[in-house]
Amino acid sequence: MARILVVDDEERMRHLLGLMLKGSGHQVSEAGDGHAAWTMIQEKPFDMIISDIKMPRLSGMELLRRTREKEAACPIVFITAFATVDSAVEAMRLGAADYITKPFEEERILLTVERTLKLSRVLAENRALRQQLSEADAEAPIIHASEPMGRLLEMAVKVAQRASVVLIQGESGTGKELLARFIHKQSPCGQGRFVAINCAAISPHLVESELFGHEKGAFTGADRQKPGKFEYASDGTLFLDEIGDMPLEAQAKVLRTLQEKTIQRVGGNQEIPVEARIICATNQDLEVLAARGRFRQDLFYRINVVPLNMPSLRDRREDILPLARHFLERIYRGRPFALTPGAAALLQRYPWPGNVRELANAMERVAILSGQAATIDQAALDFLERRAPGCTDPDDFQLPAGGLDLERFERRLIRQALDQAAGNQSRAARLLGLTRAKFRTLMKNCRQK
Numbered sequence: 001m002a003r004i005l006v007v008d009d010e011e012r013m014r015h016l017l018g019l020m021l022k023g024s025g026h027q028v029s030e031a032g033d034g035h036a037a038w039t040m041i042q043e044k045p046f047d048m049i050i051s052d053i054k055m056p057r058l059s060g061m062e063l064l065r066r067t068r069e070k071e072a073a074c075p076i077v078f079i080t081a082f083a084t085v086d087s088a089v090e091a092m093r094l095g096a097a098d099y100i101t102k103p104f105e106e107e108r109i110l111l112t113v114e115r116t117l118k119l120s121r122v123l124a125e126n127r128a129l130r131q132q133l134s135e136a137d138a139e140a141p142i143i144h145a146s147e148p149m150g151r152l153l154e155m156a157v158k159v160a161q162r163a164s165v166v167l168i169q170g171e172s173g174t175g176k177e178l179l180a181r182f183i184h185k186q187s188p189c190g191q192g193r194f195v196a197i198n199c200a201a202i203s204p205h206l207v208e209s210e211l212f213g214h215e216k217g218a219f220t221g222a223d224r225q226k227p228g229k230f231e232y233a234s235d236g237t238l239f240l241d242e243i244g245d246m247p248l249e250a251q252a253k254v255l256r257t258l259q260e261k262t263i264q265r266v267g268g269n270q271e272i273p274v275e276a277r278i279i280c281a282t283n284q285d286l287e288v289l290a291a292r293g294r295f296r297q298d299l300f301y302r303i304n305v306v307p308l309n310m311p312s313l314r315d316r317r318e319d320i321l322p323l324a325r326h327f328l329e330r331i332y333r334g335r336p337f338a339l340t341p342g343a344a345a346l347l348q349r350y351p352w353p354g355n356v357r358e359l360a361n362a363m364e365r366v367a368i369l370s371g372q373a374a375t376i377d378q379a380a381l382d383f384l385e386r387r388a389p390g391c392t393d394p395d396d397f398q399l400p401a402g403g404l405d406l407e408r409f410e411r412r413l414i415r416q417a418l419d420q421a422a423g424n425q426s427r428a429a430r431l432l433g434l435t436r437a438k439f440r441t442l443m444k445n446c447r448q449k
């Protein structure tokens with residue numbers, strides 16, 4: 001028996017799904033839109049959510065985004081009409097567990113529900129295990145074989161010895177926190193605490209009290225004095241993750257702390273000295289945020305003294321197989337396993353929009369679904385093929401506010417198409433939806449530029 005939340009603005013559909021699920025012993029709750037669902041999720045835990053995508057007030061996609069930010073997020077399966085299957089594929093890329101197309105059969109729904117619940121249970125067990133392992137093994141290795149990562153780690157070692165403030169920039173899931181821990185361990189304060197705070201995950205009015213602590217009675221609910229993360233990390237490193245999401249008022253106080261090396265607790269007026277080394281991380285362009293007035297320019301200059309750029313996984317493809325093997329070794333724990341050449345080729349050509357985190361999750365999923373058969377072939381990874389088309393839907397593409405370099409994109413697409421087609425120009429042309437003649441002209445133009 002599982003607790004399932006059905007979210008759909010069509011009452012008839014909710015009812016129908018409710019009946020099917022109750023019939024197989026599940027406990028079902030219903031919500032008429034994403035907003036109502038989000039409120040219910042805050043109040044009580046669910047084992048899974050089955051949701052429509054298009055709904056008033058809060059869409060299924062936004063619901064997915066919000067639940068993914070929660071710790072131990074519960075899986076979401078989307079229901080979609082055949083005509084909008086593209087958005088469901090995109091949803092899977094963003095972390096949805098599965099999707100079902102309408103009209104649906106009871107058997108298909110129940111099968112999807114059982115499979116999702118099973119996968120989610122095993123993932124939860126693995127998460128718990130991994131948590132224990134990572135606590136025991138604080139010095140997790142940074143697996144790499146590529147030149148950009150080699151260079152980055154060399155720089156990180158140097159930075160660890162000297163800089164008191166470091167900025168790590170890179171897409172989500174590239175390993176920024178892992179790098180921050182590495183810098184901490186390599187630094188003179190490596191024996192001290194490593195204290196992490198995710199600025200995007202705490203509510204804006206609690207950020208300051210989390211960072212700087214508070215005195216008793218500073219605000220309603222502050223029933224005792226509490227030191228903040230800056231104080232707590234005083235003998236070690238404070239890791240400010242997603243610093244781009246920090247509210248502006250808190251940014252002003254962080255800047256002051258970096259300059260003065262002291263803090264004041266919320267509601268207090270005593271200056272308390274803090275020595276923590278600060279490592280900031282962001283997956284946003286802080287310069288763009290600063291230009292839009294959402295990030296303080298002076299804080300940006302203060303933390304951007306030693307910027308380290310974490311490359312995305314698709315820009316260091318030599319790392320993909322060593323990482324995949326590393327994650328599989330951790331899962332199989334001494335038992336033999338094999339990746340077929342087809343599977344290895346698919347791993348190397350997939351774009352990994354979720355970077356190393358997506359690769360780790362994919363390996364976990366494939367190992368679970370492969371069961372005792374420890375030979376992982378291309379078919380076992382077909383869920384990646386299902387995700388990939390979502391990344392290439394031109395209707396989903398948004399021109400970044402700062403614009404882009406179209407000619408560089410062209411060159412990159414041509415190179416990738418040729419790589420994927422092993423140099424065969426006709427196949428490369430087909431991959432880009434072009435005739436061979438057009439492809440050759442484009443290639444020539446690019447070479448001349």
Ligand SMILES: Nc1ncnc2c1ncn2[C@@H]1O[C@H](COP(=O)(O)OP(=O)(O)OP(=O)(O)O)[C@@H](O)[C@H]1O
Nearest residue numbers: 141142143171172173174175176177178283356357
């Ligand atoms: N080079 C690597 N070797 C081994 N594991 C890695 C490597 N890079 C990342 N990982 C693992 O991938 C996962 C994601 O990494 P991490 O949390 O450091 O990414 P992040 O860039 O900080 O993500 P976010 O921006 O979402 O906070 C973690 O489990 C981490 O241990």
